[in-house]
Amino acid sequence: MSKPGTGPESGGKSGEPFIQLLTPAGVRVADPHFDQWLADIDGDRLQGLYQDMVTVRRIDLEATALQRQGELALWPPMLGQEAAQIGSGRALAPEDFVFPSYRDTGVAWCRGAEYADLVKVWRGNAPSSWDPYRLNMAPMQIIIGAQTLHATGYAMAAKFEGAETATVTYFGDGATSQGDMNEAMVFAASFQAPVLFFCQNNQWAISEPVRVQAQRPIADRPPGFGIRSLRVDGNDVLACLAATRESLERVRSGAGPCFIEAVTYRMGPHTTADDPTRYRDPNELEDWRTRDPVDRLGAYLQSEGLFGEEFRDQVRAAADAAAAGLREACTSLPEPGGLEVFDHVYSGPHAVLERQKDHYSRYLAGFEAAEGGR
Amino acid sequence: MSKPGTGPESGGKSGEPFIQLLTPAGVRVADPHFDQWLADIDGDRLQGLYQDMVTVRRIDLEATALQRQGELALWPPMLGQEAAQIGSGRALAPEDFVFPSYRDTGVAWCRGAEYADLVKVWRGNAPSSWDPYRLNMAPMQIIIGAQTLHATGYAMAAKFEGAETATVTYFGDGATSQGDMNEAMVFAASFQAPVLFFCQNNQWAISEPVRVQAQRPIADRPPGFGIRSLRVDGNDVLACLAATRESLERVRSGAGPCFIEAVTYRMGPHTTADDPTRYRDPNELEDWRTRDPVDRLGAYLQSEGLFGEEFRDQVRAAADAAAAGLREACTSLPEPGGLEVFDHVYSGPHAVLERQKDHYSRYLAGFEAAEGGR
Amino acid sequence: MTTATTHMTFGQAINAGLRRALERDPKVLLIGEDIGTLGGVFRITDGLQKDFGAHRVVDSPLAESAIVGTAVGMCFRGFRPVCEIQFDGFIYPAFDQLVSQAAKLHFRSRGRVRMPLTVRVPFGGGFGGAEHHSESPEAYFLHTPGLRAVSPSNPQDAFVMVQQAIACDDPVLFFEPKRRYHVKGEVDLEADLAAAPPLEQARIERPGRDATLVAYGPLVPTAREAAEAAADEGISLEVIDLRSLSPLDFGTVAASVRRTGRLVITHEASQTGGLGAELAAGITERCFYYLEHAPVRVTGFDIPYPPARMEQHHLPDLDRILDGVDRVLGRPNSLSGLED
Amino acid sequence: MTTATTHMTFGQAINAGLRRALERDPKVLLIGEDIGTLGGVFRITDGLQKDFGAHRVVDSPLAESAIVGTAVGMCFRGFRPVCEIQFDGFIYPAFDQLVSQAAKLHFRSRGRVRMPLTVRVPFGGGFGGAEHHSESPEAYFLHTPGLRAVSPSNPQDAFVMVQQAIACDDPVLFFEPKRRYHVKGEVDLEADLAAAPPLEQARIERPGRDATLVAYGPLVPTAREAAEAAADEGISLEVIDLRSLSPLDFGTVAASVRRTGRLVITHEASQTGGLGAELAAGITERCFYYLEHAPVRVTGFDIPYPPARMEQHHLPDLDRILDGVDRVLGRPNSLSGLED
Numbered sequence A, B: 001m002s003k004p005g006t007g008p009e010s011g012g013k014s015g016e017p018f019i020q021l022l023t024p025a026g027v028r029v030a031d032p033h034f035d036q037w038l039a040d041i042d043g044d045r046l047q048g049l050y051q052d053m054v055t056v057r058r059i060d061l062e063a064t065a066l067q068r069q070g071e072l073a074l075w076p077p078m079l080g081q082e083a084a085q086i087g088s089g090r091a092l093a094p095e096d097f098v099f100p101s102y103r104d105t106g107v108a109w110c111r112g113a114e115y116a117d118l119v120k121v122w123r124g125n126a127p128s129s130w131d132p133y134r135l136n137m138a139p140m141q142i143i144i145g146a147q148t149l150h151a152t153g154y155a156m157a158a159k160f161e162g163a164e165t166a167t168v169t170y171f172g173d174g175a176t177s178q179g180d181m182n183e184a185m186v187f188a189a190s191f192q193a194p195v196l197f198f199c200q201n202n203q204w205a206i207s208e209p210v211r212v213q214a215q216r217p218i219a220d221r222p223p224g225f226g227i228r229s230l231r232v233d234g235n236d237v238l239a240c241l242a243a244t245r246e247s248l249e250r251v252r253s254g255a256g257p258c259f260i261e262a263v264t265y266r267m268g269p270h271t272t273a274d275d276p277t278r279y280r281d282p283n284e285l286e287d288w289r290t291r292d293p294v295d296r297l298g299a300y301l302q303s304e305g306l307f308g309e310e311f312r313d314q315v316r317a318a319a320d321a322a323a324a325g326l327r328e329a330c331t332s333l334p335e336p337g338g339l340e341v342f343d344h345v346y347s348g349p350h351a352v353l354e355r356q357k358d359h360y361s362r363y364l365a366g367f368e369a370a371e372g373g374r
Numbered sequence C, D: 001m002t003t004a005t006t007h008m009t010f011g012q013a014i015n016a017g018l019r020r021a022l023e024r025d026p027k028v029l030l031i032g033e034d035i036g037t038l039g040g041v042f043r044i045t046d047g048l049q050k051d052f053g054a055h056r057v058v059d060s061p062l063a064e065s066a067i068v069g070t071a072v073g074m075c076f077r078g079f080r081p082v083c084e085i086q087f088d089g090f091i092y093p094a095f096d097q098l099v100s101q102a103a104k105l106h107f108r109s110r111g112r113v114r115m116p117l118t119v120r121v122p123f124g125g126g127f128g129g130a131e132h133h134s135e136s137p138e139a140y141f142l143h144t145p146g147l148r149a150v151s152p153s154n155p156q157d158a159f160v161m162v163q164q165a166i167a168c169d170d171p172v173l174f175f176e177p178k179r180r181y182h183v184k185g186e187v188d189l190e191a192d193l194a195a196a197p198p199l200e201q202a203r204i205e206r207p208g209r210d211a212t213l214v215a216y217g218p219l220v221p222t223a224r225e226a227a228e229a230a231a232d233e234g235i236s237l238e239v240i241d242l243r244s245l246s247p248l249d250f251g252t253v254a255a256s257v258r259r260t261g262r263l264v265i266t267h268e269a270s271q272t273g274g275l276g277a278e279l280a281a282g283i284t285e286r287c288f289y290y291l292e293h294a295p296v297r298v299t300g301f302d303i304p305y306p307p308a309r310m311e312q313h314h315l316p317d318l319d320r321i322l323d324g325v326d327r328v329l330g331r332p333n334s335l336s337g338l339e340d
């Protein structure tokens, strides 16, 4: 274990230790325990992780641009959290089930989300995107912390069925203050539920630094509930991958719930509606830029001779294609129809709602007739 | 520190250490840190603690009898928790403010509650009892865990005012599972609120043993939130007194919130409506009887030559007087009037409610006229 | 066709219904505080953990948001969880999970994720309970799209409806009139669920001509008694047991009101914004030209549920219901001549 | 008497009102997520932490139950806390503290403990928000005895009413129509609170003869526009701004309906069990013999708040309100001839 470079971002006292396998400069640090979880990560896979990270960063930037251009109503950038999301996301098995938060674009990418899936909600076309049963991933959650209970319940059910699947839930540092998140730990511990709590401590909950939420590192909290906890460098994709794999293995083997605090940084605004210059020191951002998760892996690839021009061209092309795909998918989303609001409120007939729908469709018809008549 | 005698009651693995100053046999154990907090506890004071404990036990039994006789609708016995409540309650200063739970009869006694105050609610005469500003004690709370937030907010306010007062909240082992209780720890830590969380781990939440709520000792949880925590033998009145005094001193001095887990045992049913034989092993109760908090102090008094006949007579007389006082206060409570239901819903006029009150009073008048006419 | 019925209490009927559901579908799971070893503080789940195991009848930690929230997660995996909220007044910590999650996930997922969640809530007062133990929170859920809510008023309905609620693919709040748990009745344990009246259908408890008296849950027996007392005075009341609180069965009530021209609604919950408001407004919309008098509400007052020795001054009873009937019939009563 | 008014936005008016309250009483304290350094996601508390300090304008951890629950505790110590709930849809985690604690403590303590708590809730839709960001939860609180609820519809009211809410010794839900935050108006910053209309009083926004149109918060401007449009067709609508949602000012509305004989109510919240139900039922009780038509409700549908590109199909707008007016006047419209 090594120490993070700097101060108040740690969610407690500065310099709290965490798991780091790749230094900010891209130097590989050996770790007797976690290295075994990277045994299969050869050059190709390393390059794959890099391409993933660049691609999701590009998707994120493109979505931000789409918002600026009025194509999206809002976008929550994940800029800076690529290692946490790709590292953990690539550790998951397809049959694992994920309960994410709104900022987990990178995780959705790993789960195979289509371009339209990434923007549909933010364009305001639909209340959620992907098919949860195709991706094995629940709709993203906006109510802070609520999904941690869903994950725990899903894991309890899986355990009661005797399945060897893991459930993973993603949430932020701010979410750790919510009652639901703490109740989720109580239930997970009590039922030894096969769930992994993955906290992206990106140092901020909108304008509030993590010290408002936590006086100790977040990873210190789960052990008091009887939950095994790791603190990892969330800008180190290898540490995130190894720690998640290791934790998932424990979870699947029936050793009970696990918790990971990935120490990372939200390099962008909270959402495109936010203006971080109102509340945070620009030096802090500069400082974190020196620990950029993408550059870091790039430097390591370089040092390993895996960063040739051909590879870089391929990465660039993949990112360009993703950006173009995202834009195309976004702007060609069909407008929802007026009566769609009545769909799926219930799984079956509901007399009161049907009457409202009937009345509204008559109203719309009458209205259109009147408009047409003008 | 010494070890508790036995197993699964500890809220985690058996034999977790706790602070004990008086063994179950009544032998005084020296403690380099906590003894200083008992420097003023001379023979008189020891006898006073004993008399308190016997008196509240007697009150508790009398209330149970009153319930059996139909004078009370319900009663939640505190039998077995006398040391936790008297030890901590006698450590409080009058200006400290207490946010209790429903089972804290002993604490209310220490705060100066009158007999009627102890039973009014359970007779169904009033929604709460004492004047919170006379006792510096909030109405007892029934919603599990809710009062821990009130205490934290009160403490925050006191701190913002610059007052050197401590706020204490009482709750059970079951309450530690509630979101509110965990949020209270988050807020208390974040604002370094001068609040003491006093958990009476009486091993049971109605029919559920503490292991349903917690996989680790409850006292292990607060440190992860950045809260200083002690685990004490809750059947040892001296340990409870010393630990509470010590914690309150820290709290008042601005050192931040503290937490105490008092390991005790609910020797009776959850309430008079409960039948513990349905869910708990009678041997467990027998085992805990050997650690009875009252007998323990009695044995110590005996060994110190403080348990003479005169003293015992005095204690008996005090307990008899309390029982008689309680019964008298209970049975002479005036019946509430019919229109009282409309009082105090709001602090000022409320047109809709006044209309309802007006209608109902006309109804009552008409009804009485009709009844009278028969 | 002869059906042998069994004499049992309301509480036993729910127990029997839960047992059937557990037997029929391995995905049915019960979760709540004290429901396992103890069988619940009302013994409604008595014996079920013994027979189905601790993984089907689950004693949960003391946290209502988590009880509902984990059940929502179980629904994702195809389970049909049945949560018990120990008393009405303890449902509020779970409000967010009910209103923002259970109620919305089917809509949010465009029908891909089903929420066949049942939340059993012993509700209502009249038994001398302590604070938070006698509340009637149903209107909160009536106002929440995506939820359904029902309340049985007799053992037979309790037995059938709890199974229907569990079989329903939407989240259902199942309000159990706790002060009627000990009422006995005949229950047809072989009842064919498919042939039973649908969950969302009200029932005419007693036909009548002069006014329609609508009740649900704990006040249905009281309404029936009121109708008997009124009959002695020559007034013929049609008593309707709503059964479904959300959606309301306006069809059944409106048809009755079109016949009687008068509507009295009674519930224990406080009046303002209660179920009675919706029923009155909805029936006035549908039956305005049939109404001879404004619908009358006989309900709890707009006060926190009062202490036990005051509750008789809050709860509608036979006399207050009859007073409401007088009012709707324009018979002189305590409020006669009042302008508002 | 000349009063100089200041031109400012709705949001600025609330800010000015909060500032006054903070200046006037050292026991006033603001608490919520992001309200300090950032000044709130809507900048309603902009500059207040800078001027009053971090102990008067408190950035809280991310937990709504705790925001309200600690505020309840502060009330015990004589504080007058003002909580900000960041968006309407985030109030549900605080439901228990609001409904079981804030609402009941004055009653529970027999008047000994005051709960001068204000809970500011930016509410309503119409601005393209994401899920949970456009809700109208007011009916839940209307149904909760012990709480008050208000909603201003213009900057002047916003300025005065937020101060009145803070000065009120009961818990007040203060619903801010967030899509009107940028609307400008004249505000009399010297307004005498004692001389201002009481918090619980509705206001006749525009007098009229043919029908009474009741709105509150975000739909008041829409109702006014509807009245203007109707006037073009020769229909005279009396527009009432409720201002107080709990208690409802039945006196003002009933007096109007006795004149017009017709009532239309509009709100964004879903219909079933909404505020409109209570208003319709209560007015029907009080004005039955004056009513020419059943009260008409023009409201959001009984659906979860839909995504941004569908919201225009959920929210009442000018045309839907006018359609409701046609209905109440018996003019032929889309629903003419329908039996129910």
Ligand SMILES: Cc1ncc(C[n+]2csc(CCOP(=O)(O)OP(=O)(O)O)c2C)c(N)n1
Residues within 6 Å of the ligand: A103, A142, A143, A144, A171, A172, A173, A174, A175, A176, A202, A204, A205, A206, A266, A270, D033, D062, D064, D086, D090, D093
């Ligand atoms: C229950 C609830 N309260 C408030 C909000 C508003 N809100 C949205 S994101 C956010 C901050 C979340 O911070 P964190 O958990 O650290 O996640 P991050 O945004 O940093 O990824 C807040 C307060 C919400 N969505 N839900």
Ligand SMILES: Cc1ncc(C[n+]2csc(CCOP(=O)(O)OP(=O)(O)O)c2C)c(N)n1
Residues within 6 Å of the ligand: B103, B142, B143, B144, B171, B172, B173, B174, B175, B176, B202, B204, B205, B206, B266, B270, C033, C062, C064, C086, C090, C093
């Ligand atoms: C929110 C809430 N849920 C459930 C209950 C019902 N209930 C009353 S006491 C109790 C057990 C409490 O256990 P614990 O916190 O250990 O306190 P103890 O009764 O042992 O003193 C339960 C579940 C309640 N009062 N409040």
Ligand SMILES: [Mg+2]
Residues within 6 Å of the ligand: A172, A173, A174, A200, A201, A202, A203, A204, A205, A206
């Ligand atoms: Mg964050």
Ligand SMILES: [Mg+2]
Residues within 6 Å of the ligand: B172, B173, B174, B200, B201, B202, B203, B204, B205, B206
């Ligand atoms: Mg306990």
